[in-house]
Amino acid sequence: MSNQQIVVLVASMSGVAEMVADEVADKLLEAGHQARVVRMEKASQKMLDARDTYVICSSTYGTGEVPDNGKAFYELLTKDRPDLSSVRYGVIALGSMDYPQTFCGGGKAFDAIFAELGAKRLVDRMEHDAKSGVYPEDAALEWIDGWIEALTKEPA
Numbered sequence: 001m002s003n004q005q006i007v008v009l010v011a012s013m014s015g016v017a018e019m020v021a022d023e024v025a026d027k028l029l030e031a032g033h034q035a036r037v038v039r040m041e042k043a044s045q046k047m048l049d050a051r052d053t054y055v056i057c058s059s060t061y062g063t064g065e066v067p068d069n070g071k072a073f074y075e076l077l078t079k080d081r082p083d084l085s086s087v088r089y090g091v092i093a094l095g096s097m098d099y100p101q102t103f104c105g106g107g108k109a110f111d112a113i114f115a116e117l118g119a120k121r122l123v124d125r126m127e128h129d130a131k132s133g134v135y136p137e138d139a140a141l142e143w144i145d146g147w148i149e150a151l152t153k154e155p156a
């Protein structure tokens with residue numbers, strides 16, 4: 001068991017990322033971690049100060065952009081540039097190869113800004129293609145195993 005708080009931050013337009021986030025949070029709980037899902041419109045600087053570990057679960061809309069409910073948080077990161085050097089994170093990026101030029105752009109954008117602000121990426125970003133025939137929750141549950149393993153090896 002661990003007292004590590006993990007926040008699964010979700011940016012979603014039509015609910016797929018939310019469903020994936022719920023399953024990932026359940027798996028984190030089963031693994032003995034404290035985890036909760038927070039919709040990104042509720043994310044704040046205060047939350048960034050208080051928590052140190054994140055799983056970002058974001059789909060992609062428009063021309064490779066973050067979903068509407070993630071825009072304010074993305075802007076907070078890019079404009080205020082908080083110091084994330086004590087943060088560990090991972091990214092689950094959802095997209096579709098219907099949009100090859102902007103594939104998984106939402107998750108890629110969060111991954112890039114977290115890294116730029118000094119956060120420690122525990123394992124490579126997961127990318128899911130809605131056209132692949134693979135269920136996103138299945139891919140995410142497999143990916144989170146590796147992320148959990150990396151988390152236990154990487155001290156806070």
Ligand SMILES: Cc1cc2nc3c(=O)[nH]c(=O)nc-3n(C[C@H](O)[C@H](O)[C@H](O)COP(=O)(O)O)c2cc1C
Binds near residue numbers: 013064
């Ligand atoms: C209008 C629209 C625009 C989209 N634009 C992109 C895109 O630019 N790049 C991409 O990889 N996926 C794009 N997608 C695919 C979604 O990101 C993908 O289907 C995702 O699984 C949806 O998750 P959500 O229900 O959590 O929003 C788009 C989907 C729609 C409906």
